[in-house]
Amino acid sequence: MDTTPISSGKLRGLMKLADASGRFKMMAIDQRGSMVTKLAEVLGIEKTDVKYSDVASLKTLITRILAPNATAVLTDPIYGHPYSVTEIPRDVALLLAYEESGYVSEGVSENERLSNPIDNWTIEKAQRAGADAIKLLAYYHPDASKVTLQHQQDFVRHVGDECEKQDLPFLLELVSYALEGTTKSVEFAKQKPDLVIRSVQEFTDPSYKVDILKLEFPADLKYTSDYKDSAFYEGDSAYDLSDVRDICQKLDATSTLPWVILSAGVDIEEFIENVKLATAAGASGFLCGRAIWKDAVQFYPDNAAVTQFLENEATTNFHNANTAAENALPWFEHQHFGGVENIQLAKQSENWHQEY
Numbered sequence: 001m002d003t004t005p006i007s008s009g010k011l012r013g014l015m016k017l018a019d020a021s022g023r024f025k026m027m028a029i030d031q032r033g034s035m036v037t038k039l040a041e042v043l044g045i046e047k048t049d050v051k052y053s054d055v056a057s058l059k060t061l062i063t064r065i066l067a068p069n070a071t072a073v074l075t076d077p078i079y080g081h082p083y084s085v086t087e088i089p090r091d092v093a094l095l096l097a098y099e100e101s102g103y104v105s106e107g108v109s110e111n112e113r114l115s116n117p118i119d120n121w122t123i124e125k126a127q128r129a130g131a132d133a134i135k136l137l138a139y140y141h142p143d144a145s146k147v148t149l150q151h152q153q154d155f156v157r158h159v160g161d162e163c164e165k166q167d168l169p170f171l172l173e174l175v176s177y178a179l180e181g182t183t184k185s186v187e188f189a190k191q192k193p194d195l196v197i198r199s200v201q202e203f204t205d206p207s208y209k210v211d212i213l214k215l216e217f218p219a220d221l222k223y224t225s226d227y228k229d230s231a232f233y234e235g236d237s238a239y240d241l242s243d244v245r246d247i248c249q250k251l252d253a254t255s256t257l258p259w260v261i262l263s264a265g266v267d268i269e270e271f272i273e274n275v276k277l278a279t280a281a282g283a284s285g286f287l288c289g290r291a292i293w294k295d296a297v298q299f300y301p302d303n304a305a306v307t308q309f310l311e312n313e314a315t316t317n318f319h320n321a322n323t324a325a326e327n328a329l330p331w332f333e334h335q336h337f338g339g340v341e342n343i344q345l346a347k348q349s350e351n352w353h354q355e356y
Contacts (some may be wrong), residue, residue: 009168013132142198187313197247
């Protein structure tokens with residue numbers, strides 16, 4: 001089997017992100033815009049009136065209570081890392097986000113989205129901050145305009161190059177969107193498998209230097225007929241469960257890199273089903289945020305109530321997600337690596353030790 005060499009720094013980083021068996025059970029708490037929006041709703045104020053301290057303290061509390069259940073924690077350098085880095089256990093890896101929250105839609109065709117970096121933030125700074133890996137979220141629609149596609153592709157390549165320079169693993173999160181209509185529709189559910197798989201085809205190109213793909217579930221169980229008795233079912237079907245399994249298998253066959261599932265804010269019941277189906281097809285675990293802890297936000301600023309929810313329901317959610325991921329393919333067993341015994345370290349310069 002032909003495998004791709006990996007640097008020693010990236011290898012150590014991937015090992016830290018996963019459990020001893022090579023499965024990723026990672027928590028995301030890097031939400032910024034969406035958390036501000038929800039806090040504004042809960043507190044009955046305008047988004048502009050949400051205090052920095054409210055966001056930072058809530059992130060700190062969530063991290064403190066839930067991080068011990070994770071193999072890695074993804075946070076942001078604005079609200080999260082400054083106050084919660086000490087809340088991440090020493091045996092839990094640290095992922096830091098690189099992209100600015102949300103997207104830019106000005107200057108491009110209607111409904112298209114551009115991702116951009118956080119101001120004054122670099123991969124080198126993230127490494128100095130203790131990051132074991134970097135995460136970049138890139139909105140992507142394969143049928144967007146050439147200008148938008150070029151911007152997104154160049155952005156991903158830049159991060160890949162910088163991660164290679166700093167010898168940090170690069171996790172790329174791809175999020176699809178609708179050029180017409182809304183993502184919350186049966187019409188978009190029918191489009192989603194093609195959008196996810198074509199995006200994977202693009203970013204598994206070695207020129208992007210991605211190490212792990214963080215992907216949306218490639219179908220939508222809200223529009224899957226076999227789940228018509230579930231609370232999350234929307235009352236219309238785009239496919240059945242057999243179709244969904246085939247879609248997951250096609251995604252796995254397409255991805256020449258290990259991949260994990262993100263939650264995209266779905267409820268925990270739906271996410272657990274996503275994890276089971278994705279890992280059965282070859283996913284190596286998950287990187288999940290809101291599906292696990294989002295309902296804690298409604299209790300803020302009552303920290304006692306937030307804590308109670310996190311210690312009970314949210315912890316149960318995390319345990320259930322971890323259990324669902326026990327059948328995940330260890331990342332080193334993916335075709336990209338071919339098993340522990342086949343991992344090849346990339347050759348370093350003879351004088352590499354003098355370059356630091």
